[in-house]
Amino acid sequence: MAGEWQLKQQICDVGRRMYERGFVAANDGNISVRIGPNRFLCTPTGVSKGTLVPGDIGVVDIEGNQIAGSKPRTSEIRMHLAIYKERTDINAVCHAHPPHATAFAVAGVDIPNCILPEVEVFIGQVPIARYETPGTWDFAETILPYVRNKANTILLANHGAVSCDRTLEQAYFHLETVDMYCQILLLSKQVGSINQISDEKVRELLGLKKRLGIADPRLDCMESAEQCKVCTLSGSDEFLKGFSQRAIPQHTADADGHGRGRGIAEAPSQAGQPQPIAAAPAAAFPAVVAGRALGSSSTTARQREMNDQIERLVQLITDRIVGMTGK
Ligand SMILES: [Zn+2]
Structure with a gap:
């Protein structure tokens, strides 16, 4: 793993990219990286992610107590720590309000799956966690069932999105992927029909995903159940209604x-x-x-x-x- 200073620079770089892409406004959003069993770098509260410098980045323990840094830590660190506690394979967490993905979170409409191959391989199904007041432990707990189910990208109802992975770059890329996917879905809906990839072809993508070592609950399902349906549209009927395969x-x-x-x-x-x-x-x-x-x-x-x-x-x-x- 890169040194602590280098990781702080990476956090600043990701913060700037989030801000420049319009994933966050004003001081919104937060980023963290695991640097030890009980040490996590995290962004401060009240500072724009577009202008972060390495000196702004603090250190907290697994309970959220600040142990280094001159600026107070983000209040939303609890959500990050809940993920780190649950998944020891996760080393980085990003939270932002990417507009296209957040539109689905506000509408309470599940993102349909089996439409773009890259999304199937790198993200998979994206759940929506129920609304809670941001910054509380109750809020942190809303995402836990999905984190346990190996989701790397989760929408937060009436709020935004959170993504996590082994490295900061991978975690950040999930935000870019989910937001562009949602933008494409919205445009496709305006243009005409939305077609799904066949169940059989999605199984091929899941095979590739397995070889790449990327977790997906559908892989477990495929191994344990013969009749595993990999392309469910449950919930997303709301978004797709008004279209047919004709x-x-x-x-x-x-x-x-x-x-x-x-x-x-x-x-x-x-x-x-x-x-x-x-x-x-x-x-x-x-x-x-x-x-x-x-x-x-x-x-x-x-x-x-x-x-x-x-x-x-x-x-x-x-x-x-x-x-x-x-x-
Ligand atoms: Zn937020």
Whole structure:
């Protein structure tokens, strides 16, 4: 393991990367590294992670008592120590509020799995720990069931995310991976269908994961149960609802140039299309959403009405995508 000074520099470096990527605002977030059986480096409270210097980094014992350092330790060290107590193979913990991942934690929607291979190999299923007041031992305990179950990345309800691993770099990378994954999921949902990798191909990825020595509860399940399902979507149905495995109908035009969106009108339902969600004005496109015949008496009027509705639907989707990507 690197020397203590070098590790303090690594903590400052990771803090700066967290801040620059927008994973933390103001003085949010905290980082720690195990340097002995009862000694842990940790970031101070009330200091931006973007401007840390090695002299800011303190040392605490396993109970959270500060034993070195001029600045008071982070109040959230208890969560870090709970992880170190539970898992002796873990040497580093990072906590931040990465916006895309935190959006799932705020919505209370489980992140769907079996979609990107790197996520399956380096993270696996990401649980959400129930909400507790940050900085308390009760808060620290909310993550323990998942830490015991070998999770290296956990969402904290209405709060953020915590990641851990053998080295600081690995722990930090989990935050980057989970946040980019959540960003891709949100974009995919705007674009169209979200497809899963097949169960069989995910088993191949899990085999690779085993060879790399990365823990995953699904590996234990595969060894002990013949009918182990590696791609459960439990909980994430909430996020995926409104999509199906059906291909998006092709838009076609008549000879006169009209008929854009005919594929949509002819589809028996809106399967495969982004559905208006929650507060979206689904009622604004009742005929399109319900997939039933339009009420106009003449063909021309019906065509015009349908075109108007399609236009508004396209505009709604465009607005959402522009809004998400910040222009
Ligand atoms: Zn926090």
